[in-house]
Amino acid sequence: MINYTERLSLLMEDIVARVPTLSFIDMSRVLVFARSGRTSAEGAYATCHCTCLPPSEPGYYFWRDRRTGRLTRRSEWFVTKSPQVRIGPQPIDHMVSFALPRFTDQMLSRSRKRVHYKAQPNWVAKLDTIVHELYHIDPERPGIRRMEKADGTYSANCHGDRFFGDVVAMVNQYLDTKPDPEISGFLQHNFRELSERFGVVVASAFRGFPSYPQRYIEVLEPQPPPPAEVRCRVEPLKVPRVTTSFTEDDLVMREFLPSGSRQLIREGALRAA
Numbered sequence: 001m002i003n004y005t006e007r008l009s010l011l012m013e014d015i016v017a018r019v020p021t022l023s024f025i026d027m028s029r030v031l032v033f034a035r036s037g038r039t040s041a042e043g044a045y046a047t048c049h050c051t052c053l054p055p056s057e058p059g060y061y062f063w064r065d066r067r068t069g070r071l072t073r074r075s076e077w078f079v080t081k082s083p084q085v086r087i088g089p090q091p092i093d094h095m096v097s098f099a100l101p102r103f104t105d106q107m108l109s110r111s112r113k114r115v116h117y118k119a120q121p122n123w124v125a126k127l128d129t130i131v132h133e134l135y136h137i138d139p140e141r142p143g144i145r146r147m148e149k150a151d152g153t154y155s156a157n158c159h160g161d162r163f164f165g166d167v168v169a170m171v172n173q174y175l176d177t178k179p180d181p182e183i184s185g186f187l188q189h190n191f192r193e194l195s196e197r198f199g200v201v202v203a204s205a206f207r208g209f210p211s212y213p214q215r216y217i218e219v220l221e222p223q224p225p226p227p228a229e230v231r232c233r234v235e236p237l238k239v240p241r242v243t244t245s246f247t248e249d250d251l252v253m254r255e256f257l258p259s260g261s262r263q264l265i266r267e268g269a270l271r272a273a
């Protein structure tokens with residue numbers, strides 16, 4: 001059996017210990033979890049989620065009459081909030097999710113990244129993805145790193161011009177430190193090879209799989225007064241009831257298969273049966 005998310009976490013700890021730009025990251029505040037993603041489907045290999053952003057400013061939705069431009073109705077005031085995630089006493093600031101098995105089947109030779117890595121093995125594409133997600137963590141404030149443009153202003157796109165080049169430099173910097181191949185060795189295998197070698201591929205995921213903690217809307221109670229000079233009908237906002245705080249009890253082990261996954265029965269549940 002291989003616990004894929006555990007291996008990723010250990011590798012990320014080694015990366016932040018060896019790459020100075022990422023050394024500010026406290027991996028005990030970063031949670032790695034798995035999402036579903038088939039190899040044959042399009043989509044991200046991994047995503048960095050921030051769970052430490054403060055609530056948004058109060059806002060509302062509104063509708064205008066297309067002809068006159070007048071406001072015809074608006075929603076109640078609401079804010080958006082980050083879910084709370086804690087593992088034991090430790091608050092989690094960021095989560096990095098990996099799409100399985102898609103991530104394991106990523107190949108440099110079939111990726112646009114290959115122009116940046118000359119004569120390097122296929123698995124370096126996966127290392128590039130891992131460093132990419134870690135580089136999204138903002139060193140200065142809670143949130144996702146903003147990329148400064150050449151003119152000193154910030155790019156609206158969190159990737160900016162320099163982002164991909166910086167990632168390549170950090171990947172090579174990591175490899176130049178001659179890290180223990182035991183730590184990154186699992187990246188060499190695609191999903192079929194992992195299954196052959198380890199039998200079962202498991203990873204940590206949220207109990208409500210495929211759902212996971214996401215920013216949510218909260219209607220303000222009590223409602224502030226209407227916005228200045230806005231007089232129109234106010235519609236109640238129907239927001240789905242979602243879980244807003246998560247702990248280690250919300251994490252489960254799932255077995256990943258070439259297409260799909262299944263939750264493993266927990267030891268405790270088995271004993272109680």
Ligand SMILES: [Zn+2]
Binds near residue numbers: 132136159
């Ligand atoms: Zn990105």
